[in-house]
Amino acid sequence: MSRALMNTLRTSSRIACPQLPICASSPPLSHALLPLAQVRWSSHSPLGTPPASARKPVTINTLQSLYRKNEPITMITAHDFPSAHVADHAGMDMILVGDSLAMVALGMEDTSEVLLEEMLLHCRSVARATKSAFTVGDLPMGTYEIAPEQALESSIRVIKEGRVKSIKLEGGKEMAPTISKITSAGIPVLGHIGLTPQRQNALGGFRVQGKNTASALKLLEDALAVQEAGAFGMVLEAIPAEVAALVTKKLSIPTIGIGAGNGCSGQVLVQVDMSGNFPPGRFLPKFVKQYGDVWSESMRAIQAYKTEVKGRAYPAPEHTYPMSKEEFSEFERLIEDKRA
Numbered sequence: 001m002s003r004a005l006m007n008t009l010r011t012s013s014r015i016a017c018p019q020l021p022i023c024a025s026s027p028p029l030s031h032a033l034l035p036l037a038q039v040r041w042s043s044h045s046p047l048g049t050p051p052a053s054a055r056k057p058v059t060i061n062t063l064q065s066l067y068r069k070n071e072p073i074t075m076i077t078a079h080d081f082p083s084a085h086v087a088d089h090a091g092m093d094m095i096l097v098g099d100s101l102a103m104v105a106l107g108m109e110d111t112s113e114v115l116l117e118e119m120l121l122h123c124r125s126v127a128r129a130t131k132s133a134f135t136v137g138d139l140p141m142g143t144y145e146i147a148p149e150q151a152l153e154s155s156i157r158v159i160k161e162g163r164v165k166s167i168k169l170e171g172g173k174e175m176a177p178t179i180s181k182i183t184s185a186g187i188p189v190l191g192h193i194g195l196t197p198q199r200q201n202a203l204g205g206f207r208v209q210g211k212n213t214a215s216a217l218k219l220l221e222d223a224l225a226v227q228e229a230g231a232f233g234m235v236l237e238a239i240p241a242e243v244a245a246l247v248t249k250k251l252s253i254p255t256i257g258i259g260a261g262n263g264c265s266g267q268v269l270v271q272v273d274m275s276g277n278f279p280p281g282r283f284l285p286k287f288v289k290q291y292g293d294v295w296s297e298s299m300r301a302i303q304a305y306k307t308e309v310k311g312r313a314y315p316a317p318e319h320t321y322p323m324s325k326e327e328f329s330e331f332e333r334l335i336e337d338k339r340a
């Protein structure tokens with residue numbers, strides 16, 4: 001598309017409906033046919049944020065440079081094309097296809113149920129939407145613990161078939177040989193220590209880790225081993241802020257915190273949690289801050305649709321396809337003739 005056309009679209013649609021993501025009126029069809037990235041660029045960049053497609057892709061080097069500049073790294077989960085699309089456009093540095101998708105997207109009891117094949121499908125849909133953020137795919141439980149070779153095989157599938165850029169696995173010191181094996185094949189590994197949900201049965205549930213001297217020491221040991229094994233960073237989940245800050249200080253690779261306070265090199269949250277895309281009353285871990293209310297907005301929209309369909313207010317004439325009066329009269333006449 002030419003720059004002139006793009007500017008025209010941007011200006012006209014801003015005036016027409018500055019608040020709407022996709023302009024419902026003027027001009028509906030041309031908007032609907034534009035690639036999404038261009039629609040966003042042209043119709044709602046209130047802060048002047050360039051679209052994800054205009055930003056340079058975030059690489060492992062970008063992350064390292066953010067870390068060196070002491071600029072917090074932003075990460076969020078996504079489990080499908082739309083959730084990755086919005087995260088990428090919002091300018092997240094990293095997008096994680098977490099195995100939390102077991103619960104938040106597939107309705108499973110916990111993360112231990114999700115299969116590698118299922119992760120691959122979701123990784124692929126996230127990768128298709130992500131033009132800028134650095135993507136990470138979780139290795140699901142059972143696909144990496146048996147031997148480093150098994151872990152490498154699973155990681156290769158996540159990269160080749162899942163189309164993401166790196167993998168994440170849970171565990172500390174005991175996983176060091178596995179992390180070495182995967183990184184030696186040129187696959188970036190993000191570690192994950194502290195509360196490791198895949199081991200919830202052994203941990204006695206989703207329990208905060210590192211709360212006493214011994215377990216804080218163990219955390220530091222794990223962090224150093226994960227770093228030594230070649231991980232490019234690690235998630236610190238549900239540990240006291242002081243411990244996370246100190247561990248972060250002792251490392252030369254970034255830590256991404258979730259329930260680990262403000263002293264980490266970056267933060268991650270599960271997207272449906274932070275955007276409020278769940279029914280009222282659901283339990284949320286203490287570390288979640290709810291920045292939005294997507295559930296209520298979806299509820300409002302779907303109920304409005306229901307009301308309009310029941311009341312025959314939708315579809316209105318502007319949502320229908322016209323036919324010339326002459327053609328329709330001819331149609332009616334033909335039918336009358338056939339009856340006669």
Ligand SMILES: Nc1nc(=O)c2c([nH]1)NC[C@@H]1CN(c3ccc(C(=O)N[C@@H](CCC(=O)O)C(=O)O)cc3)CN21
Binds near residue numbers: 100111206238286
């Ligand atoms: N939707 C969702 N969000 C998550 O953050 C998340 C998942 N799913 N699934 C995988 C794991 C499980 N997570 C969880 C789940 C519960 C607690 C929790 O109940 N925490 C208690 C602390 C308990 C204690 O004091 O030891 C809390 O009150 O926050 C923590 C992390 C984080 N991950």
Ligand SMILES: CC(C)C(=O)C(=O)O
Binds near residue numbers: 138
């Ligand atoms: C919460 C993050 C770190 C995760 O592992 C997931 O979403 O599966």
Ligand SMILES: [Mg+2]
Binds near residue numbers: 098
């Ligand atoms: Mg996970």
